[in-house]
Amino acid sequence: xxxxxxxxxxxxxxxxxxxxxxxxxxxxxxxxxxxxxxxxxxxxxxxxxxxxxxxxxxxxxxxxxxxxxxxxxxxxxxxxxxxxxxxxxxxxxxxxxxxxxxxxxxxxxxxxxxxxxxxxxxxxxxxxxxxxxxxxxxxxxxxxxxxxxxxxxxxxxxxxxxxxxxxxxxxxxxxxxxxxxxxxxxxxxxxxxxxxxxxxxxxxxxxxxxxxxxxxxxxxxxxxxxxxxxxxxxxxxxxxxxxxxxxxxxxxxxxxxxxxxxxxxxxxxxxxxxxxxxxxxxxxxxxxxxxxxxxxxxxxxxxxxxxxxxxxxxxxxxxxxxxxxxxxxxxxxxxxxxxxxxxxxxxxxxxxxxxxxxxxxxxxxxxxxxxxxxxxxxxxxxxxxxxxxxxxxxxxxxxxxxxxxxxxxxxxxxxxxxxxxxxxxxxxxxxxxxxxxxxxxxx
Amino acid sequence: xxxxxxxxxxxxxxxxxxxxxxxxxxxxxxxxxxxxxxxxxxxxxxxxxxxxxxxxxxxxxxxxxxxxxxxxxxxxxxxxxxxxxxxxxxxxxxxxxxxxxxxxxxxxxxxxxxxxxxxxxxxxxxxxxxxxxxxxxxxxxxxxxxxxxxxxxxxxxxxxxxxxxxxxxxxxxxxxxxxxxxxxxxxxxxxxxxxxxxxxxxxxxxxxxxxxxxxxxxxxxxxxxxxxxxxxxxxxxxxxxxxxxxxxxxxxxxxxxxxxxxxxxxxxxxxxxxxxxxxxxxxxxxxxxxxxxxxxxxxxxxxxxxxxxxxxxxxxxxxxxxxxxxxxxxxxxxxxxxxxxxxxxxxxxxxxxxxxxxxxxxxxxxxxxxxxxxxxxxxxxxxxxxxxxxxxxxxxxxxxxxxxxxxxxxxxxxxxxxxxxxxxxxxxxxxxxx
Numbered sequence: 001x002x003x004x005x006x007x008x009x010x011x012x013x014x015x016x017x018x019x020x021x022x023x024x025x026x027x028x029x030x031x032x033x034x035x036x037x038x039x040x041x042x043x044x045x046x047x048x049x050x051x052x053x054x055x056x057x058x059x060x061x062x063x064x065x066x067x068x069x070x071x072x073x074x075x076x077x078x079x080x081x082x083x084x085x086x087x088x089x090x091x092x093x094x095x096x097x098x099x100x101x102x103x104x105x106x107x108x109x110x111x112x113x114x115x116x117x118x119x120x121x122x123x124x125x126x127x128x129x130x131x132x133x134x135x136x137x138x139x140x141x142x143x144x145x146x147x148x149x150x151x152x153x154x155x156x157x158x159x160x161x162x163x164x165x166x167x168x169x170x171x172x173x174x175x176x177x178x179x180x181x182x183x184x185x186x187x188x189x190x191x192x193x194x195x196x197x198x199x200x201x202x203x204x205x206x207x208x209x210x211x212x213x214x215x216x217x218x219x220x221x222x223x224x225x226x227x228x229x230x231x232x233x234x235x236x237x238x239x240x241x242x243x244x245x246x247x248x249x250x251x252x253x254x255x256x257x258x259x260x261x262x263x264x265x266x267x268x269x270x271x272x273x274x275x276x277x278x279x280x281x282x283x284x285x286x287x288x289x290x291x292x293x294x295x296x297x298x299x300x301x302x303x304x305x306x307x308x309x310x311x312x313x314x315x316x317x318x319x320x321x322x323x324x325x326x327x328x329x330x331x332x333x334x335x336x337x338x339x340x341x342x343x344x345x346x347x348x349x350x351x352x353x354x355x356x357x358x359x360x361x362x363x364x365x366x367x368x369x370x371x372x373x374x375x376x377x378x379x380x381x382x383x384x385x386x387x388x389x390x391x392x393x394x395x396x397x398x399x400x401x402x403x404x405x406x407x408x409x410x411x412x413x414x415x416x417x418x419x420x421x422x423x424x425x426x427x428x429x430x431x432x433x434x435x436x437x438x439x440x441x442x443x
Numbered sequence: 444x445x446x447x448x449x450x451x452x453x454x455x456x457x458x459x460x461x462x463x464x465x466x467x468x469x470x471x472x473x474x475x476x477x478x479x480x481x482x483x484x485x486x487x488x489x490x491x492x493x494x495x496x497x498x499x500x501x502x503x504x505x506x507x508x509x510x511x512x513x514x515x516x517x518x519x520x521x522x523x524x525x526x527x528x529x530x531x532x533x534x535x536x537x538x539x540x541x542x543x544x545x546x547x548x549x550x551x552x553x554x555x556x557x558x559x560x561x562x563x564x565x566x567x568x569x570x571x572x573x574x575x576x577x578x579x580x581x582x583x584x585x586x587x588x589x590x591x592x593x594x595x596x597x598x599x600x601x602x603x604x605x606x607x608x609x610x611x612x613x614x615x616x617x618x619x620x621x622x623x624x625x626x627x628x629x630x631x632x633x634x635x636x637x638x639x640x641x642x643x644x645x646x647x648x649x650x651x652x653x654x655x656x657x658x659x660x661x662x663x664x665x666x667x668x669x670x671x672x673x674x675x676x677x678x679x680x681x682x683x684x685x686x687x688x689x690x691x692x693x694x695x696x697x698x699x700x701x702x703x704x705x706x707x708x709x710x711x712x713x714x715x716x717x718x719x720x721x722x723x724x725x726x727x728x729x730x731x732x733x734x735x736x737x738x739x740x741x742x743x744x745x746x747x748x749x750x751x752x753x754x755x756x757x758x759x760x761x762x763x764x765x766x767x768x769x770x771x772x773x774x775x776x777x778x779x780x781x782x783x784x785x786x787x788x789x790x791x792x793x794x795x796x797x798x799x800x801x802x803x804x805x806x807x808x809x810x811x812x813x814x815x816x817x818x819x820x821x822x823x824x825x826x827x828x829x830x831x832x833x834x835x836x837x838x839x840x841x842x843x844x845x846x847x848x849x850x851x852x853x854x855x856x857x858x859x860x861x862x863x864x865x866x867x868x869x870x871x872x873x874x875x876x877x
Binding site: 048049050051052053054055099100101102103104119120121124155292304366369370371372373374375376377379380381382402 | 490491567664744807
């Protein structure tokens, strides 16, 4: 969330009481950037050609996420990915070798997948991908590489602990996946990482880095890639599909729960998590509209002025829809530096409650336009485009990740929104990240 | 490069032939880029990418942030935001129009230039072009809009108190430049200094600064030249010349009141016309200071210090600016001195080529989104060298970067990066008004 219109104080009233007006249809402009999909060696390959770009981005989705970590090996998924980036290729760690050739390589560990993202100058990208393939196929999991990877993860963990929203979400995630490892912290913890050695990392890699079920999503100046480049990447991994993982989840709607922790921060953060429909659900479009409404409303409750100058609003209060996660969720958050966080937070929760339990007949055309527009403008960077195309195809959804979503939003009716609000926005789970007493005293 | 202030949020993201490249770079196909004159004064540049479903629409002006007499810090900010917040003939403001289509509007005021930008779904581009040009080429600022702008500016002022980088930036520019817009902060240090500002001077400033003849409209993304017919306001006229600020004869280092620990370093560099030297300064900033990859930056990974360093490309002259905040600022400063001393000698060829390739990638990566591209096309045009913009279809910048060599870069270090002007943050003693 970025801006707050100064007329938004009437938003709730309009939501609940405005007369019915026909919703304006949002234009679904056919665009030449609709992704193409094929399957090679069990790997789905999604391609979005963009001749105007000077770069190519390639994202690889592997079923090697947190939920595949064995007991007492919290962090092994991140350690394996980080060690691949530190694997020497031509005598230099992969991340440095890629940098020197005009690119970058990174990874993200998620509950079910690990995603590698390799971006580079279009005419260098095939060389860069060859380096990546080399490290991916023949990672060096020796003591030195694991130690280097562990040191990087320790730094990342320390930095993450300074971000209250992340701390709060990790607490909530851990509880949602109470019966499995999918909710463990993405990078593990320094204590658990210290006890994971090369043998465990190698075993994790051997078990889970398989071509079956993986997806490659490429975007940018694809014409610059020699033919067979992406196919080569698809054939890099050994065949087979990682064994299924049973994921036990706690039912969010059953009851509300609260979690509290303390960190060295200046002001408290208050976070609420609601269950939400996953990508591909018939309720997805309606939840996007609801999320758009709540995003605006929570900011106006906080009384922020109509900022058009900077991104302050998005860093202090807001709401976002984690539709890519399974289970998906809707998150509301308030930064206590605002002054009266309890009041803002409780009012926001009340608004959600009202939306979920009041009958309304207002027009939702405005919120549909906002939802569709926000979604469309959020899909402009190569990384984001590769990610969206990848998760849509991975879930068996249409590869046109913008057109299909706009169509869903267009088709959403007030009754849909009401039904979705009633179903999902019931009992939130709450996380409170509070300053340590010593931190408050010293400031 | 174009100046970039720190983003507070923790949440949260081109081509013609490459002549004479020393390495085997390919020659990509040129994308469509058009330049021309707007129907009622002013100019435009369009860079289309039909594969996207969004468009960036920006207006850029040469305008002094503290007024034409440099006596009213915040005047440019208030005028620019008021124009966006004022109701148009249609009854809706630009702010609310952009919001209603799910877009994002931003107003960025620098000492000598002002940029207003919106990223919107492509289907709304025409309406937003019409509204944005109407809002600025024929501003309808009233008391209500000005009040909104004051509230917005008040938040910015308070926020800036927590930004040591901003504090150091303003203090360094005040020392480097004797007078002119760059000598003054774009925003005042306190809310009270603009709280009583009357409507008339804001309207007068807006009519002068935002006249169509002084404007550049930048369009990127899924947008066609046909949207230009939506521009119905303005009248022909000449653009102002780039606004330079005279340098101080012998700027002195010193202290500035603030909270925490921080050090700022500044070196006066080449103007935007000296493309090769300016590009070399960008290369040096990238090599030493870039987040995640810069050699100095990486050497400080385990130390409690935040480092930001960039060359700010201006009409004349540019400025290399480094800000350090945190307990390890002194250590970081020593590392910077050592790194610059080492760069006075040419880097080994292989290391230089690797660093240059990484730099070229970073430039393309940094101009990759439609907003980043529009920002660069706008900034470099109003600073006086449009075709030199990173991301411009002429690829002038990338060709210049490709021709950098170790000896030239070392020469630029020796010429421009010797003794910096330094500002140190000191916390005022208890009981002392800052």
